Amino acid sequence: xITAGTDLRVLVATRPVDFRxxxxxxxxxVQAALGADPFCGxxxxxxxxxxxxxxxxxxxxxxxxxxxxxxESAQFRWPPIEDGMLKLSAVQLSALLEGGQWASVERRExxxxxxxx
Numbered sequence: 001x002i003t004a005g006t007d008l009r010v011l012v013a014t015r016p017v018d019f020r021x022x023x024x025x026x027x028x029x030v031q032a033a034l035g036a037d038p039f040c041g042x043x044x045x046x047x048x049x050x051x052x053x054x055x056x057x058x059x060x061x062x063x064x065x066x067x068x069x070x071x072e073s074a075q076f077r078w079p080p081i082e083d084g085m086l087k088l089s090a091v092q093l094s095a096l097l098e099g100g101q102w103a104s105v106e107r108r109e110x111x112x113x114x115x116x117x
Contacts, residue, residue, distance in 0.1 A: 009041070010043045011088075012047070012087075013047070015083065016048055023057060023064045023065075027039075029046075036085075041060075051078065052071045053070050053076075055067065056068075077101060
């Protein structure tokens with residue numbers, strides 16, 4: 001389960017990947033091409049060449065998880081294709097998965113309370 005807490009890290013691979021790849025193949029891309037650790041709890045987002053598909057890969061502490069989503073009558077709004085990764089907030093990830101304008105969504109910074117009232 002992906003928990004949308006404030007410490008959720010989301011990284012988007014900005015280049016499309018071969019969508020025939022499953023969890024192990026995508027984890028290998030995270031390690032080799034992106035130079036990151038697929039087993040650290042970060043959610044890695046992969047795009048297909050078609051704009052209507054997305055795959056999410058993350059480690060939940062007990063195993064590697066893979067989620068696939070295909071929009072039926074719309075397309076995901078992706079950043080320009082370039083090398084590297086793009087960091088998103090949990091709110092932006094939610095907007096992306098709904099097919100919305102994730103780039104215009106901003107996370108509010110809330111000061112953590114030091115004591116109860």
